[in-house]
Amino acid sequence: MQAHQRTLDPMSNGQHSGDSPLLRTIGLTKRYGGFLANDSIDVDIWPREIHALLGENGAGKSTLVKAIYGLIQPSAGEIRWQGQRIVLSGPSEARSLGIGMVFQHFSLFDNLTVAENVALGLDGKESFKDMSARLEQVSKTYGLPLDPHREVWQLSVGERQRIEIVRALMQDPKFLILDEPTAVLTPQEADQLFIVLERLKAEGRAILYISHKLEEVKRLCDTATILRGGRKVETCNPRLETAASLARMMVGGEIKEVKAASRRKTTVPRLVVDDLSLAPAEAHGVRLEHISFELKGGEIFGIAGVAGNGQDELFAALSGERLSKDPGTVLIEGIAAGHLSITQRRKLGAAFVPEERLGHGTAPRMKLSENALLTGHAASGMVHHGFIHTAATLKAVDRATEAFDVRKAKRDPEAASLSGGNLQKFIVGREILRAPAVLVVSQPTWGVDAGAAAVIRQALLDLATAGAAVLVTSQDLDELAEIADRIAVMFHGRLSAPLATSGATREKLGLLMGGSSLEPKEAAHAVGA
Amino acid sequence: MQLALEKRAERSGTIALVSPLIAVGLTTATMIILFTILGKNPLLALHAYFIAPLTDGYSLQEIAVKATPLVMIAIGLSLCYLANAWNIGAEGQFLIGAVAGSWIAVKTQGTDAGAWVLPAMLVLAAVAGALYALIPAICKVKFGASEILTSLMLVYVADLFLDYLVRGPWRDPQGFNFPTTAEFDPVATVPLLIEGGRLHLGSVIALLVVAAAAILLGRTIRGFGIRVVGAAPRAARFGGFKANQLIILTFAVSGALAGLAGIIEVAGPVGHLQPGISPGYGFTAIMVAFLGRLNPLGILVAGLFLALTFIGGEQAQIAMKIPLDVTKVFQGILLFYVLACDSLILYRFKLVFPSRQVARGDG
């Protein structure tokens, strides 16, 4: 079966003949308690191949690569490296074999320098001085510039990823794993990365590329292995598939199309931000500079941008987790609210969904009913004279469960026990069922399975149709293109002028995300750089 | 072979109930070993510790008297700890409460002041305890200074202040130069519940405090705010609960309760102000709070249990010459076992064998 598929592969055919794969997993299984994260997975990785690993959140991609990198021990099955069975005691053993890894949530140390971070990822057999020299050389060779003396917290997300990649390359790996590398990059930065990856492939290295951006995979990858629910579904040549057929394999069925109501009437401004500037509250935070926009009822306004450009700070300023000295900087339903607390803003009809589900949107170890109370105590009849009306909190859970199809083991479990998608549906449901006039939502479908993502996006559209103003911050340009009417970009704490979604091409947004303005000259310059 | 933890999807209710029993079992086993090392008959010692005090009325009253300050202080501390504010200076707040309340007692001594004296003493003690607790709370909220260290440092200061008063301005002129005030007048004394017994009104106040805390934490939005601020600070801010405000509130309440416990102890069982009025109640109450799992009813049980070990320890010392410090060791070990067993509520314990052996076993 696999041999058959291999011959279908025009790119790698011939190169593999007579060789054994660089790395194979045979029946690789990882069990957590009663849960099978990986169920007997067979994957072959060949040299000179970019191999995509596709799957939804929770499909078992991370578990598989963690096992290959020696971070976790498989419960059963085996890993073969160049035909030899290996048992990895840890990542350093994987590195010494020639397996490198670039993590999605970087494995960096904010308060250490770039050079120290790189040194920690190597095995320390050379002196710090030699290592620094080699760092300079490798980063020059691959066009990945780095200042070794800066501390990581000062760097942008793209620069941080560069550290990870350079660190991995300094081990001269035969096999490099990249976990969702483009999730945090601008389209232009992603293009730069692809050039590096093609070059690594040309040097004879193998790459395992985890992603759920299907167009990207079709463009870059020679082979794709698709996981679903911990099992391997298929290994195929992504170039011979369509994005839709790949998506079907990932999801195991058709994905519900999100439908916008054809005619949405935009009405009065419901959320107005007027020249909002705010110093950062945290040591490594971003300063908000002169942010202004106006959001009418019935409208969905998208804010794009690479992570860490002030989106969190803007969310805090809009929600009232941080207050502004000038009440007029934030107007909710026409009322100056810059100085009002989050509870008072909720009473004005605003609702908020933060990016982080566990620990921000919910208290992880508290029950759903208590988490309903968390944001509902202001206005929903859950509290009488300071006493909690428990039945009302439970009822809020039931309503959200029913309206948003939240799957859970019992009526009122702890928030942490729900899967990411179900918890996000609960949180979005909790806020939307309060029928807000203004909804501010950050990364609404981050790390959520396709089914839940569709439910959530539809709910946002429906809410706007019903007349609410919806502000969506997202790093996923496809998502914004799908639901937003207008899109603006955040960069270094400033917000660009909004573009109508129809005119907001990836290129334009990408340039804005990289800090260029859209003046023709500057744009051309940025592309050249 | 290695011990590893695996997170449970949800906290285990069964284990939450069983774990204190496991902890008591393990502690008993450890104590048997310790008694054996000390050359004492473990069974007799355990009997002296845990059974004997329960068999006569005087000891039972004594347990309640001992438990009263422990429970009152621990309730206050549990509010702080739930809000993730670490007041470990309750001992100091206890002493300051005792001093402030005693001030009225000392100043009205020998006058014809009426029934207002005791209530005034209780109120002033609570206020003084609260104010003293607010020092570390405000240092924390305004300047970010570690409340753990500042609240503890203030214990030593309070101790020295009390020492100064009873050796200096408040010393009883007829006290043969002992560092103590004169015995308080009857109007400045906490009334007994049973004539000629030991049990006093303070125990009733302690029970009321337990009930109030149970309602606060279980039923009110304020109590919910305290819990959520400690459990998930960012989520709490998102919910509109102000952590700083709750730190101030919980410190003030716990200081007030500690101060109240202090004056009740001085105006009750002790009867006058002197150094050493507290055999470390403020610190033992930290244990009571944790043993009771920061739950009001749990604290009541834990307070009574630790009081039992104090009384039992005294009896064991008299009857079997077992050093009093054994009681402290026992309490420390019990606390460790309870904390360890409670880890089981959130985690599953697993023995992990080095990977190579697993591979061979499977292959």
Added chain:
Amino acid sequence: MVEAIILAVLAASTPLLIAATGELVTERSGVLNLGVEGMMIVGAVCGFAGAWLTGSIFIGALFGIVAGTLMSLIFALMALGLAVNQVATGLALTILGIGLSGLIGAGFVGERITPAMHLHIPVLTDVPLIGRMLFGEDGFVYFSVALIVGVWWFLYRTRAGLILRACGDNHVSAHALGYPVLRIRTFAVMFGGACAGLAGAYLPLAYTPFFIPGMTAGRGWIALALVVFSSWRPGRLVVGAYLFGAVTILQLHAQGWGVGIPSQFMSALPYLATVIVLVLLSRARSGGSTAPAALGTVFVPDR
């Protein structure tokens, strides 16, 4: 007179410096062990017991080190092995330590030993003013200086030190790179315990030649405050420890000089000074914390 005061300051500072050095390493690895006072008091009683039984100050010091390390292992098992809240575990360790020291020490109260010898090099030691300060101390004082220099060198000049700091900055990253975070932290906790034990042993072995219950008198807590004062940097720790020792000695002398202030107020000075210093420092640093980013947080690796 000045010479005597300086000598007294050095003697008062040394236990603080040793204990705080150990805690600094522990905290740099990301672990907050509040049990310093408990480890110190057990170190004190065991150190005294060792010296009393063998007549050797050196063996006494070893007893203190071993006792402190064993205490810290209890902490490591609880806070690292079983992921129990570090604040609660540290408080429990102090409570246990006070109980244990009372139990062990009951037999030693009232006994005396010959305190640690002071160095004496003819001529050098007799140089006025600085002679005894530089060449006439007991071994602990010299060791404490070597210890903090060694810790500085370890943290900033060795790969192992870099790895330890990395664990304190971000345990998830350290784990992802394959470093055994819990094992590294266990060693750091044990080092902290050994230092606290030694610092405790210093009290009955060199400071006063007898053991009394509770003789650490809050020094463990002050050591914790010193680590905060130092912003987790060894250089500032030395300054802090000697400043603190100076405050302690000056208030003692002020009492001796008969300043018209009640002695209790003077005795309260070191504690009040700690509070004030903590407030001033925290205020000066209000921009951001210099504490290790992972300090006090629970880490449970998945396998």
